[in-house]
Amino acid sequence: MQTPLCSLTECPFGAEDCPLCAEVQRLQGECERLRELSHTDALTGLFNRRYLMAALDQEKERTRRTGLPTSLIMIDLDHFKRINDTYGHQAGDEALKWATHLWRKSLRRIDILCRYGGEEFAVILPGTRLNAAVRAAKRLQAAMEKAPMALLGRVVPLTASFGVDTYVHTEELTSRAFIKRTDQYLLEAKIKGRNQVCCRKPEKSKQSMEVTVDERSVLYGGLILPVKGKARKK
């Protein structure tokens, strides 16, 4: 909350007639509008890249404090250049607006959808585990399939590729590195033929944490292992 430069209640001329108060009010409104503009993408109305970086820093900090993971989806519209080349740039802009409109409806209110640049987008999913984020990405993909885009009276098939990754509180990782890591899964989705969701492979360490069949066999005495000698004695 900002302290007003001119206190309207204490103005000797009366707030209504004071030109200075009017100017202060106008400037405050202008500041608010510029603040809004500084983190908004003009075409789609989504948050822009600058806001993405700040929001990602903040969510990672929340993860470090609460232990709840932060997930990230990087999205790229498939063969977008073709739309621009075939139907013109205005049609390309329409396509961007159409896709973001669909995605907005498929995300939760706490998710942060941003235009990363060109036809690339990012969604921050606060407090979300990898499998839930993958489900969200699949919802975004399905939303595009269910509602095909109409351009200049023609149905134009438009799809997207999705890369999904999750940041957990034990990791040391900058926001930039987190985006880069997620981008690799997006790249994987592109290489595999587009219009699909690729993600970080489910926790390798978790799999190895499970008590394996071999370990169980020895535990219950069914399997005799060669004596390896004491590993470490305190």
Next chain:
Amino acid sequence: MAEISRHNSFKPVMACLSSGKGGVGKTSLTVNLAFALAQKGLRVLVVDGDLGLANVDVLLGLQVKTSIHDILDRDADPMEVVVYVEPRLGILPASSGVPDLAKLGPEDHQQLGSILLPIAQNFDFVLVDTAAGIGSSVLWFNTFVDYNILVLTPDPTAMTDAYALIKVLSRDYRRQTFHLLLNQVKNEAEARQVYDHLARVASHFLNLHLEYLGAVPQDASVSKGVRHQKPFIKIAPQSKAAMAIMSHAERLRGWAAQKAASRKTAGEAGG
């Protein structure tokens, strides 16, 4: 997991009793070991580490008015929350049925650590009775203390769960020494057999050496103690289980003596 800044001032020996599986007698053994240590002249604090579903107070028939919950959320004075059941034995109770406390994050654990350390300084030995399972608070308590004691009964599920906890703590949290405390065994031979199996798996798959702390035999006085909400070493001091507890408490007292000796040496070297 949040690192706790260690105070330079006096710090007692801290040990954690965990099991992976529930219902193996963790709380009962913790409470009885605490009474035994106090009987041997040590000042002992029992921390009920089952933060959301406490039961140390139930086992002792205590009427608890405030708990760790009040320290964390209402800035209650930690020293006033500690309930003394004997002049040398304090209990830091937790709350029952508080889901929030069952899911603490790294920052909460850091706060919990900064609350526990000053309280602990008034004692020679701190025993933490953790919750069952491998939840974040169980893991945190196990990294916070000096000694990790794994309680298990000689059945495959208890063995598997204890091993799973050892595996997580050694691989993800770099804990290297684990002391096994067998409960409800028929005899020493059965306890040794269970220990041998676990030790062999830990050595082969995790490259870890497990320590054998001891065993507590099946004994009717244990369940009698639970029913009467009194420690069995008090109501049946001559029972097999009570004798076993006294002997294991002696081992634990050795840990405290060891720490005191190393502190003295360090003090002499420093001064």
